Amino acid sequence: MSSIASSALAESRGEPLSLAEQAFLQLQDRLIFLDIAPGAPLNEARLSQELHVGRTPLREALKRLESDHLVVTYPRRGTFATPVDITALSEISQVRQVLEPLAARLAAEQRGGRHRLQLQELGEELAALDAGSPDRGDVLRWDVRVHREIYAAAGNSHLQSTLERYSHLATRIWCVVADRIPQLQEHIDVHSSLLRTVLEGDADGASATMSAHVQEFETQIRRVL
Structure with missing residues (x-):
């Protein structure tokens, strides 16, 4: 099941979301509604503080977002919001x-x-x-x-x-x-x-x-x- 579907299922059952799922959902909406501008870099240290999550769940969230084509990661350059095509x-x-x-x-x-x-x-x-x-x-x-x-x-x-x-x-x-x-x-x-x-x-x-x-x-x- 996808992260989206599993998160929705957990919420419907009243189960707490994992830190990675919380970070995923918050970043997902920022990216969808362009609160994070297309092409903008995603600073892990700053996001970790803003979302109150550690680097490990944050990176898990970013990996999910990359599979949904909302962010892209370049070796030695970092992670960026994808352009709007x-x-x-x-x-x-x-x-x-x-x-x-x-x-x-x-x-x-x-x-x-x-x-x-x-x-x-x-x-x-x-x-x-x-x-x-x-x-x-x-x-x-x-x-x-x-x-x-x-x-x-x-x-x-x-x-x-x-x-x-x-x-x-x-x-x-x-x-x-x-x-x-x-x-x-x-x-x-x-x-x-x-x-x-x-x-x-x-x-x-x-x-x-x-x-x-x-x-x-x-x-x-x-x-x-």
Whole structure:
């Protein structure tokens, strides 16, 4: 099972995460949302202090991040955040167009399964968010939260880990162009619809909604490139 899937499983069981998993998850989000700039060096000593972990769990976390193409390590030079490869958008989208609707369908067939409560809570939080004026950063993080929970609800750890990896690469591309996308409210509406169809057990609806969502994601990015 992937580090992502194993971490999610531990959290769902109320089990404490290892130091390496904690470091992995914190660095993963910083890299995904470009809080660590593409190409920036990752200083192990500084990160060890910031994350309150030793060098050994930190290096384990960095190794996992490298396998997910979020960092790259060069001999005698160190570890760096990977560049955002916008030219990979088509290849990333091709994979997501096939697998994302499948994950939504599987999640809906189980009506969320053991993740049903989390999905319901996400839907309620989204409804409250819809009434306000979320900034772009909030919308980006909501996108990742909803997708992660649906991947988990699909009940297939291999599918989950694959989609997590491609979703994170896509999110990094989105972060580069997000300030040029004029309307993000539709994104919140789609997520609300997606969660609703999954919870209602509407497998066809969930699959179709997810397919259209992934396609629109690519279309919006290409409009501003």
